[in-house]
Structure formats: structure tokens, C-alpha cells
Amino acid sequence: MDPNKRPDDMVRITTPELAQAFIEEQVEAVRAQVGDGKVLLALSGGVDSSVVAALLIKAIGKQLTCVHVNHGLMRKGESEQVCQVFGDELDANLVYVDATDRFLDLLAGVEEPETKRKIIGAEFIRVFEEEARKLEGVSFLAQGTIYPDILESDGVKAHHNVGGLPDDMQFELVEPVKLLFKDEVRVVGRELGLPASMVDRQPFPGPGLGVRCLGAITRDRLAALREADAILREEIAEAGLAGSIWQYFVAVPDFRATGVRDDKRAYEWPAIIRAVNTVDAMTADVVEIDWALLKKITARILAEVPGICRVCYDLTPKPTGTIEWE
Ligand code: XMP
Numbered sequence: 593m594d595p596n597k598r599p600d601d602m603v604r605i606t607t608p609e610l611a612q613a614f615i616e617e618q619v620e621a622v623r624a625q626v627g628d629g630k631v632l633l634a635l636s637g638g639v640d641s642s643v644v645a646a647l648l649i650k651a652i653g654k655q656l657t658c659v660h661v662n663h664g665l666m667r668k669g670e671s672e673q674v675c676q677v678f679g680d681e682l683d684a685n686l687v688y689v690d691a692t693d694r695f696l697d698l699l700a701g702v703e704e705p706e707t708k709r710k711i712i713g714a715e716f717i718r719v720f721e722e723e724a725r726k727l728e729g730v731s732f733l734a735q736g737t738i739y740p741d742i743l744e745s746d747g748v749k750a751h752h753n754v755g756g757l758p759d760d761m762q763f764e765l766v767e768p769v770k771l772l773f774k775d776e777v778r779v780v781g782r783e784l785g786l787p788a789s790m791v792d793r794q795p796f797p798g799p800g801l802g803v804r805c806l807g808a809i810t811r812d813r814l815a816a817l818r819e820a821d822a823i824l825r826e827e828i829a830e831a832g833l834a835g836s837i838w839q840y841f842v843a844v845p846d847f848r849a850t851g852v853r854d855d856k857r858a859y860e861w862p863a864i865i866r867a868v869n870t871v872d873a874m875t876a877d878v879v880e881i882d883w884a885l886l887k888k889i890t891a892r893i894l895a896e897v898p899g900i901c902r903v904c905y906d907l908t909p910k911p912t913g914t915i916e917w918e
Contacts, residue, residue, distance in 0.1 A: 605776040611783035618768045622651040633734040637674040640736030646784040657685040664692030665800030668822035705918035712799040733763035737770045803918040807846030816899040817844040820863045840867035843917040851901025860901035876910035
């Protein structure tokens with residue numbers, strides 16, 4: 593039997609009871625695989641790696657070390673939440689690495705989107721590798737691979753980036769959710785006690801805000817983007833829409849527009865709001881956010897985010913526009 597093929601008769605995990613049964617089964621399977629060995633996990637804070645972390649903490653506790661690399665391109669509050677949930681509440685072995693300066697220094701002046709992605713991906717592996725080398729006796733690497741990763745990309749989780757470790761650092765993989773679809777991973781995460789804000793999170797690209805701070809990233813524009821994005825997320829959540837929009841975010845371009853502040857001319861950045869619905873991310877429709885809500889979000893961004901003097905709403909479907917701006 594191919595271990596990477598979901599059996600035709602595998603029941604879809606849709607209820608808490610089915611999730612509990614899955615968790616019990618995987619706890620046993622992980623214990624059997626790992627024995628008293630040590631396991632390493634790159635914990636981004638995304639749904640898949642978070643669920644794997646919670647599952648492994650339940651199965652093997654302190655035999656697991658989670659490494660959370662903050663590349664400086666996380667959304668507001670995300671790294672803090674990872675530390676709170678896994679470090680404080682679940683009492684995991686958590687290594688938190690603030691690598692913000694390393695990433696932003698490397699990205700300074702780099703405009704081309706794919707070059708930015710490559711730099712972020714390569715540096716992520718380097719930081720993770722450095723941390724892994726500090727640990728002794730690790731023989732397993734856990735990954736949040738899910739079934740669509742296997743179906744769509746040869747089983748390699750692009751944004752996890754840890755597939756590119758050097759030859760002398762090859763580990764045996766532990767992939768407890770690799771046969772699950774995303775909605776099943778969420779049900780399992782809920783049963784493991786992870787907060788809804790983590791389990792129901794919208795998709796977030798591996799390069800993070802790096803592909804939404806358009807062109808060459810600067811710290812001040814990145815800070816403005818992070819604040820504007822936090823306001824958008826807060827207002828969407830407050831309006832009760834968080835669960836019904838696939839992806840919503842802010843992008844900030846690398847040019848300024850004219851504005852007026854305190855009766856004086858100001859040259860500040862525009863903030864672009866994008867909200868889309870899609871089934872498979874191959875095509876996407878723009879969400880018709882209520883006008884009053886858009887005006888409220890606009891007013892808050894303009895009042896609360898230094899450096900932003902305009903707000904635009906992106907009306908482009910995919911195609912022709914991709915979901916991300918870069
Ligand atoms: P696009 O922009 O191609 O995005 O329409 C489709 C989906 O993929 C996500 N995305 C990425 N995810 N690394 C990722 O892990 C990336 O470099 C990347 N680029 C886009 C995007 O957020 C959307 O959900």
C-alpha cells in the first residue's frame with residue numbers, strides 16, 4: 593500500500609468524534625515511529641504546522657522541539673501568538689528566533705518579486721539549519737504536509753522550505769496529517785484545543801508580508817502595511833465575515849500619492865485592500881464587501897496608520913490579477 597495515497601475508504605473527518613479517533617490513532621503511530629527519539633519541527637504558526645505541533649506535543653511532549661523563525665514579515669501579533677500558545681499554554685520546547693534584521697537587511701533594495709521569494713526561502717533554510725545544528729541527537733523532522741501538497745506538488749510543502757536542508761542533515765520525516773484535507777486538519781486542530789484564530793486562519797503565503805510590501809521593502813512601509821492589515825482583519829472579524837472570505841489583506845506599493853494633512857500637502861503611500869473568494873486559488877472572485885464597512889475600514893486606516901493617505905479597493909478577479917500582488 594502506498595503510504596502517500598489516501599485509501600478510498602478513508603472516512604472524512606468532519607466531527608469531533610472522528611477527530612478524536614484520528615488523534616488517538618496518530619498519537620500511537622507517532623510514538624511507535626519515534627520511540628524515545630528527538631523530533632524537530634519548523635513551526636510557522638500556520639494551520640498545518642500548528643496542528644502537527646499540538647498533535648506531537650500530545651504524543652511525545654518534550655521530545656519535540658519547535659523552532660519558530662520570525663522573518664520579520666509576519667502579520668501583527670502572529671509570532672506573539674505562537675509563543676503564547678505553544679510556549680506558555682502547551683508548555684512545548686519552543687525555540688523562538690527573531691531573525692527580522694537578517695531578512696530585512698538581505699532584502700534591502702531588492703525589487704523583483706521572485707528574487708525576494710528566493711531570498712526569503714533560502715534565508716529561512718539557513719536560519720532553521722543553524723538552529724537545528726545547535727540541538728543534539730535529533731533524528732526526525734516533523735512537517736505539516738497535507739494531502740493537497742502530495743497531490744499538487746510532489747509532496748513538497750513549498751512554504752515550509754525545510755526540504756532544502758543540506759545532505760548531512762537528512763532526517764526521517766514525521767508527517768501525521770499528510771493524508772488529510774485542509775478542512776479535516778482544522779477539525780483536528782479544534783479538538784486539540786488550538787484557538788479558533790489559529791485553526792480558522794486564512795491562507796498566508798510563506799514569504800508573508802514580503803510579497804505585499806511591493807517592490808523593495810523598507811521598514812517604515814512594512815510597519816504601515818502591518819498596521820493597516822491588522823485593522824482590516826480586526827474589522828472583518830468584528831463584522832462576522834472572517835469565516836466567509838477566503839483571503840483578505842492589504843498591499844502597500846512603493847510609490848507615494850498626494851494627500852492633504854493638517855492643511856498641508858503630504859506625500860504618502862496608498863493602501864490597497866484585496867478580498868477574494870475562491871475554491872482552489874486558481875481563479876478568484878472579488879468579494880462585495882459592504883460599502884459602509886469599507887468606509888469604516890478606510891477611515892480607521894487613514895486615521896491610525898502613519899504614512900498612508902489613501903485607500904483603494906482592488907476590483908480585479910483572477911484572472912487577470914493573481915490573488916497576491918507580487
Ligand atoms: P496567487 O497570488 O498565485 O496565489 O493567485 C494563490 C494562493 O497562493 C498563495 N501564495 C503563496 N503561498 N508561497 C506560499 O506559500 C508563495 O510564495 C505564495 N504566493 C502566493 C496566495 O496567498 C494564494 O492563497
